[in-house]
Amino acid sequence: MLNTNILIQTVQDYINTNLNIDLHRLLLKKSPFSEVSMQEIVQQIKGKQVAQKKFPFLLQEGIIFPPQLNLEQSSSEKTAVYKSGLLKGKKFIDLTSGFGIDAYYLSQNFEEITLIEQNPDLIEIVEHNWGVLGKKATFINQKLEEFLDQNQEYYDVVYLDPARRDDQKNKVFLLEDLSPDILEIQEKLLSISKQVLIKLSPLIDLAYLVSILPGVFRIDIIALKNDVKEVVVFLSKEKAAEIICNGVNLESGENTFTFPFGAEENAHAEYSEPERFIYIPNNSILKAGVFNLIAERFDIKKFHPNTHFYTSNERKADFPGRILEMKVIDSKQIEKKGQFNIISKNYPLKPEEIKKKYQLKDGGNEYLIFTQSKKGKIILKSI
Template identity: 65%
Template sequence: MKSVGNKIQYFIDANLHADLHSLLLKKSPFPEVSMQELVQQIKGRKVAEKKFPFLNQENIIFPPNLNLEQASSQDTADFKKQFFKGKKFIDLTCGFGIDAYFLSQNFEEITLIEQNTELLDIVKHNWEVLDRKANFINQKLEDFLKNNKEHFDLIYLDPARRDNHNRKVFLLEDLSPNIIEIQEQLSDISPEILIKLSPLIDIQHLVYSLKNIYKIWIIAVKNEVKEVLVYLKKTENQPEISCINLQSSEPEFHFNLDDKKHCQSEFSAPKKYIYIPNNSVLKSGAFNLVSEKFGLRKLHQNTHIYTSEEKIEHFPGRIFETEEINSKAIKKGEQFNIITKNFPLKPEEIKKKHKIKDGGNHYLIAVKSLSGNHFLVGKLLD
C-alpha cells in the first residue's frame, strides 16, 4: 500500500469500529487496494491508538502485524530520547522507525538503514507526513558497515530476535546481527552505541559478553518489563543499572555492579509493612541491595518480598499495610486481590480452596518466610 487517497482514508476512518472478520469477507471497493490491505490499516490505527498515539492520524500507513508488535511503544521511545544529542544519528535496524523518530529529535543529520524495502517505503512515507527528514538507505546492516566511511555521534540498533525458522532467540550470539561479533566495528564509527534487547536477556551474561558498557536501563511500563537498553561508551567505571517503571509514580532505582557485590540480607517473619519491588527491580537481580539500601528485612532467600515495622518512603514498588491472619479466618465469598510469592498454592488454587472471589479493595498476600507460610490481609498504600 504505497499511498492513502481521500476515499481510502474515508473508508478506513468509517470502519475503525467495524467487525474486521466480516469486512474480510467483503470485496474491496477499491480495485487498486485489497480488502486485506484495508483491514491491515484499520488494525494499525487501533494499535497506534494505544501503543504510539502520535501515529493515530490520517495518511499514516501501517506495516504487517509482526512489525507493529516488534516496534517500541511511544512511551519507551520517548524515554530514550532525553539522554542523547549530537549532530549525526544513525539507526542501523530502522524497522517501523518509532525509536528513530524520537531518538533523532536531538540530532541534525539522520540516517536510517533498513533491509526490508516495503517497510522502509512505509517509514519514508510516514516521515514525509510527519514533516521529518532523513537519509533512507535500503541495505543490509552488514553491507552498510562494510562500505561505510562516515562517523556518527550515536548508533542505535535493535537486533532481530527471531532465527531463520521464525523462533524467538534471546542470547546475544543468536541475535541478528550478532552484537558480540560487530561491537568493535560499531565502536570504530561512533563513540556511543545504544542497543535495545529483549526483556528476557540475562543481565550477567550481557555484562560478561559486551565491552565498554556504560549504562543499562531496565524499562518496564505499568510493571511489565518491555526492554533492556544497553549503552556502550568507553569508561573505567562499573556499569550503572537503572530500573525504570514508566506510567507509575514509583521512584527510579539506580546502582552499579560494585554496589551489590558484598550486600547481605537480614531475614524476618512478616511485620506491619510489606514491600514488593516492581518488575524492573526484580529483573536486575539486586535482591540483597534492596534490603540493605532501604533497611528492610527479607522474608526468605527465595521470596523477594521485604518487610518492616515502620513505613519507609520512596520505595521502587508497591507498599502494603498488612496483618497476618489464620487461613481458617478467610470467609467464604470474601473478595480479595490475591498475590502469591514462593507459596505452595497459586492464586486460582487459593480462590478455589477458600471459596473467595477476585477483586475488591483488599489484598490477600500468601508468602513464605524462613519461619513458614503466611496469609496476610492488607491494603495498598499510595
C-alpha cells in the first residue's frame, strides 16, 4: 500500500536535507515521523539519488520512488528518449511496466497507453506519479500472460523489458531465463500488434537472437557514453528480407552505424602497421562484432585479426568511435611518471600492470596504446 504520508512537506524537507547522508547510519536512527518509517524515508532518498543520474525528469514535487531493485531495473531517461523517437501510432502497450520509465517516453507519440505490471505496489506508484506528471494511461495490475489470454485489442506497438529471473543477480542472457519467457508468448505478441519491441541485456548474443526469434526485422545496440546498456530487438509478423542493425552511441549527440545482419560474413579487412590516424570503434560496434565490415566501410586497415584497432593516413572524420593521431614508440621512450590514458588490448600486460611497470599516472589528454600488429607487440603514443 502506498504511504502518501511521505509527501507531507515536513517529511519531504527531511528527505531533501538528508540527500547526501550515509544511508546505513540513517537507517539505524528512529524516524522523526510517526506515520513514516525510516526505511520509507531512506527509500525516497535512494530514489532521488538514482533519479539525479538516471531519470532527472522525476526530480519534482509529489513523485514517489519504489524500492532499489525497481530503480535498478528501470531504463535511463536517455535510452528511453532515443527509443521514443523510433515509435509512433495510436495504441501503445508496455507489458512489463516496472517503474514506467520506458513507458513514459516510448508512449509519447501515442494516443492510448496501457501499462501492465504484476507487482501491485509498483503499479500503484507509477499510477500516482503519472498523475503528478499529468500523463494519462490505463494501469493494469496483472500477470501479462493472463492479460494476453483475455485481450481482444490490437496495438500499434507492444513493448517488453523482461526481468531477470535469477535471484542471484547472475548475468543471464538466454531468453528462457527471463520473465516473461518471450519464446512462450512470441506468437501471441505478434498476433496482437504490428510491431513488438523487446529490450534485452547487452550480453545477449545477436546470432542466437536471430536464430530463435523468426520475426526479427531490426536490432539496435544502444550505448550511453560508450557503455552498452541494452539490445533492443524489433519483431513483426512478416518475415523481413533483411535484418537491419544499428550500433548506437548516445553521447553529446547520437552516433549510429547501420548495417544488415550477416554483412560481416562477406566483409574483408586489410591489415597494416599503424599509420597516422588510429581508430577505436564505439563499444556498440564491437558488441555487434562487425570488425571487418567497419574496416571496409571506412576504408581503414586493421592492425591484426584479434586487435580491433584500425588505421589510415587520411582522417576519416565520420568514423563511429575515437580517432587519435599517434606514433609508434619504443618502450624506452615512455616518460616515467608521465600521465596518460592507458589502453591495452591484445597485449600481455593489463593497464594496471603497465602503470606499475612504467610508473605512470592515469588520465590527462594523452594516450598510450599497448597492442599487437601482425608484426608483433607495439606501443603507440599520442602526437
